[in-house]
Amino acid sequence: MTQVLKARAGIITEEMEKVALDEGVTPEFVRQGVAGGTIVIPKNKKRKEFKVCGIGEGMSIKVNALIGTSSDCDDMELEAKKLAAAEEAGCNSFMDLSTGSDIDGMRHQTLSLAHVAVGCTTIYQAGIEAIEKYGSVVDMKEDEIFEVIERQAADGMDFMAIHCALNFDVIKRMQTTGRVTQVVSRGGSFLTGWMLHNQKENPLYAQYDRVLEIMKAYDVTLSLGDAIRPGCIADSLDGAQLEGMIIQGQLVQRAQEAGVQVMVEGPGHVPLNHVDATMRVQKSLCNNAPYYILGTLATDIAPGYDHITGAIGGALIGSCGADFLCYLTPAEHLGLPIEEDVRTGVIATRMGAHIADISRGNKxxxxxxxxxxxxxxxxxxxxxxxxxxxxxxxxxxxxxxxxxxxxxxxxxxxxxxxxxxxxxxxxxxxx
Structure with a gap:
């Protein structure tokens, strides 16, 4: 049984008890939140013991850090150092976004070293393997995408960003809105290219029940990837973003009905005057599922200091109800972060999260x-x-x-x- 199904059966799990103790709330409060879908506790049933955290309504705001190899910097030892630096700075989770030569090996290293929840973005590995095998992402086979999801879940990933909410309706909307930055999500661009080339619907949307089956089997928390998030201030709350949020809301309902823990990824670049509206719309459409924020960036013109703009945006969107902040480092828009960038990013984002917690009345x-x-x-x-x-x-x-x-x-x-x-x-x- 998943955490959700146990909670609905009235069972308070060990993970719920740990979250309650850490947050200063009752285990029953946590159980009710997990049962209702307003709280998630990312923990794959195959993972060894680590510091679990609760994300969502009534919880303190959590902070995620990013690590991972790439073709430009394929150094697993460096990523291990970055992981240690982020943990030392107090992050609550990692996402391994590796696209280097040994993605499986990097994932195994991350899972063996991490003392917090670990996530990934599944389409990255599926896309890279397609490039290696066929020479192009657009030649990727549908079954190969699901094989990668199964492999990552079986290895122990606690939460997985999967771009299920991208479909042809969203793409058509984007093509008519005059969007400045088009698709800035790497996973979104992989899938958009595949869909347009093959003239086929996104397999992760068309075969969503297949995704839910894997998530449920391993009790992986599904993070609905934001494939169409705004990549600049001018694109905030445009028609494409809103269309994607509507689809996310429909998929949240189906995940919750299936007994799968689910949270929703969100923007992105957001001017401060859009923050409250963004949160209200998202929470309303997505049945108050936890909202995982990629930023937010409050301005486009601060390369080298995006950890500061992200902390400002994160503090405000957190005060408006966001539950989970992905850090930004000084290297955002410039290149891959080094150890000190990772530490600085976690520090700035944790400050933003704490400021938001105060405004939300966190005791x-x-x-x-x-x-x-x-x-x-x-x-x-x-x-x-x-x-x-x-x-x-x-x-x-x-x-x-x-x-x-x-x-x-x-x-x-x-x-x-x-x-x-x-x-x-x-x-x-x-x-």
């Missing part, structure tokens, strides 16, 4: 910020280090012998300290 997030404020007034350096999302900067500043006695910003005339003394609170008073 743990709110209490952590309140405790930091008290620690600053009390000049409690150890407590500040303990509470900091990333304490490296404050640790470095603490090398100054007077740091815990004099405010690092104001010096001896710290406003907080003057006020505390005036009101008789004292440096160690518990506010």
């Amino acid at each position: 743990k997030a709110w209490q952590r910020d309140l405790a930091m404020a008290k620690a600053r007034v009390n000049r409690d350096l150890d407590r500040q280090i303990e509470l900091a999302l990333y304490p490296d900067k404050i640790k470095a500043a603490a090398q100054d012998a007077d740091f815990d006695q004099i405010c690092g910003v104001c010096g001896s005339e710290c406003a907080a300290q003057v006020a505390a003394e005036y009101f008789g609170l004292g440096s160690n008073h518990s506010l």
